[in-house]
Amino acid sequence: MPVTNKKNIKKSNTIKLKFDTGWSYAPAPESKSSASFNKQYDLFINGEWVNPLSHKYFDTINPANEEKLAEVAEANAADVDRAVKAARNAYEKVWKKMPAKERAKYIFRIARMIQERAREFAIIESMDGGKPIRESRDFDIPTAANHFFYYAGWADKLEYAFPNRNSNSLGVAGQIIPWNFPMLMAAWKIAPALATGNTVVLKPAETTPLTAMKLAEVIRESGLPEGVVNIVSGGGATGAAIVNHPDINKIAFTGSTEVGKLIQRAVAGTNKKVTLELGGKAANIIFEDAPIDQAVEGVINGVYFNQGHVCCAGSRLYVQESVAKELIRKLRDRIETLIVGDPLDKNTDIGAINSRQQLDTIHKYLKIGKDEGYQMYESSCSLPAKGYWCRPTIFTDVAQSARIAQEEIFGPVLAILTFRTDDEVIQKANNTPYGLSAGVWTDKGSKIFNMTKRMRAGVIWANTFNKFDPTSPFGGYKESGYGREGGLHGLLPYVNLSN
Template sequence: MAQVEKRESSAPAPAPLEWEYAPAPEARDVVQLEERYGLFVGGEIVQPQTGEWFASISPSTEETLFEVALAGEADVDGAVGAARDAYENGWSGLAPSERAKYLFRIARILQERSRELAVAESLDGGKPIRESRDVDIPLAAAHFFYYAGWADKLEYAFPNRTPEPLGVAAQIIPWNFPLLMLAWKIAPALACGNTVVLKPAETTPLTAMIFADVCRQAELPPGVVNLVTGDGTTGAHLVRHDGIDKLAFTGSTEVGKLIMRELAGRDVRLTLELGGKAANIVFDDAALDQAVEGIVNGIYFNQGHVCCAGSRLLVQESIYEPLLEKLKRRLSTLRVGDPLDKNTDVGAINSKAQLEKIRELVASGEDEGAEIFQPECELPERGYWFVPTLFTNVAQSYRIAQEEIFGPVLSVLTFRTPEEAIEKANNTPYGLSAGVWTEKGSRILWMVERLRAGVVWANTFNRFDPTSPFGGYRESGFGREGGRHGLEPYLRLE
């Protein structure tokens, strides 16, 4: 986090009662928005056969940024056909070393166009430019760079097996990290020799459409990547299409289960990266100021629109009061507002629907008896905003302790012993991530062994890297993205 706590100076300088705030906006004109974005099929931008378009709204201003095509059944069919054609007539026969070079090219172009992509991401999705600039876009480029290098080394990843591509991979991604999720999906799929039909999220298609232009610049063969924008119906057409060999979905557990049922009995490989309700566990010997930064990063990063967000704070009872005091003070310094302002910590809630869902769950927390804390905070007049929120006096049974809120809302619970921390941490149907804060190494490893979660961050939180496998236990889904393990979902291993 860029902001640090204000320190008391030993020389009693007059503390200013009010800080003048000088906005530091990122230039928006680095992105040239088109009025309409068509579908990307067979290397061409095409009009939707449905003839339907829908508006993409900026969540921070509620203005319509552009219109985007609504892909219907025929459009999805065309995209799967183009992917099949590209798979059979070229891509699967291309030398792996040459496949690699296309991916390297894409990585480089993403780096070159990173400023434009970062602004586009913040404009379209509402996330702070600091995050899209420093996290989303560099990591997306890094994923392509990492998997590019795997393309011609697959036989070393799986000893005694012959890796073969699956064919056409259908991929459905969420709106929280639009370009990064696209990279997590497309990079390993192409590296393994598959072709792709990807459906960007309904509310965040912009960077995917810029990615279509990146593919053009990289001279990627037509049909290797196809992008079908639309809503849930578009996704359903893609899931039901009988021409797909693989489905990779990142999104809610609810939709993940629907997809699993839909694919039952079909010969389609499936990976699911679903919801979470991660526990961030702080022991009494933890470095408290670092832990506070980690807690804040854990739940307020990207407005809490993070499947692995540390949405349940478990604090050891003996440090409950000092930790909460620090945390509340830190919350009061978070700057909520214009996503394009480089000082912004918490941007806009991605959509009106999501804002309503957050409000509904927060209201349930108050109704069930939890105590709410929200710092004083000036919010812009237009746009979708939610003040960083913290609940204390939370029982494990409350909805805010069980359900994924996907917003900047933290539920605080306490524990006395490590055993109790484990029991509470594992007490949800999810198992995506967890955090542990303690200075004692052996305790970290003891906790790590017992936490039922696919990613455990110790004395840190929300770190991601292309070399590091990511994915869930239990109802958080199955399959891993990232690292050598992230290749397996896209290969047939004879």
């Protein structure tokens, strides 16, 4: 056999990708012309737009340029009370009595109307929240429509969902949703509530109310009976008024663990049924036998999807030591290629940070990471002059005890840790008060099932990450909350079972 000249052997995975070719993407902005919204929105109560009793309005801005988009009514406790009364009235007089198959058809109709107006919804979602149009167009809005479609079909089939039990609606559901997936979260909340025969008072997030207002328009056009869905915009005080209202039977909340705990305390001593979908600090584990290039893409999608404003983001990366060096280099190369900028540009990978407040939080954690002595790399990309932006960032050689490895940052920041053995990484991955999601990358099937079984989290992605579907239950273990949204299991939080 000829002696191989070692100098000529170059494993392909050691070649550094060259990105400095001089090529760049031309701007490809989505036109705003097919989206329209009002300068001012009132509260959507009992099928009508009504002036807030608070007489107050607040601005919602475009985080990509800090320009005011519209002003939205701020509901106070009296406004919330009006909405609850409308929901109660609709529940007792109309919705509870309606044949299930007719209920279903209203929900189907809403799903269809969202599909018809998907482009408009996507543009407004990206303008109000800062997320790339590619994501709002291809993920948020279609998935929201699909969610209505999925649960619509359940309305007249509930007797098949709970073996040997009858399901009964609860009454009025108070629902509070976050700013990271505004339209999708509204769908996750409203669709199963309506399908199971409940009526709704929904509060969209303070910084992203516009698609909820557009959804109210769709609901009105759909002919859904008045008061079945009421949408009241506002901040924390509005949310508290919903949580504390005595005539609400069910609270569904998606947001931070901190606020989730406050809600759990606030409903103590009441009969309100509660579901909480709270924070996370997902471990994403890469073994040495994983397809590394696929894993790199999975890590990028896991933590930079939606600027990292994702409760299930894979923000804690565990890499087996033998491949850590290679993987970290590839990740550094890869974040250089991410396009940060105008959310409405179809080439944009990372849009604007949702708010000034959230940007400050992210900056605080970047400082903590550096102060604690961890190595920080960020993309060298330039950032727009106006708006809220954060470069994709990774920290390496992070300790298990580091605050950036323990606490939810909710931004495009990845903490990388290393491990040697399966048992070690399981212990490290599970060593967190959270338990929302996790990921594992390996080519070995039996290892996948070992890991997915032992990780204490509600959603586990094997050789993929951040995948969602209306049929797939979502929700956490431990301090990531309780109850499930999506799928068959997403019905239970909205019913009482009886013999």
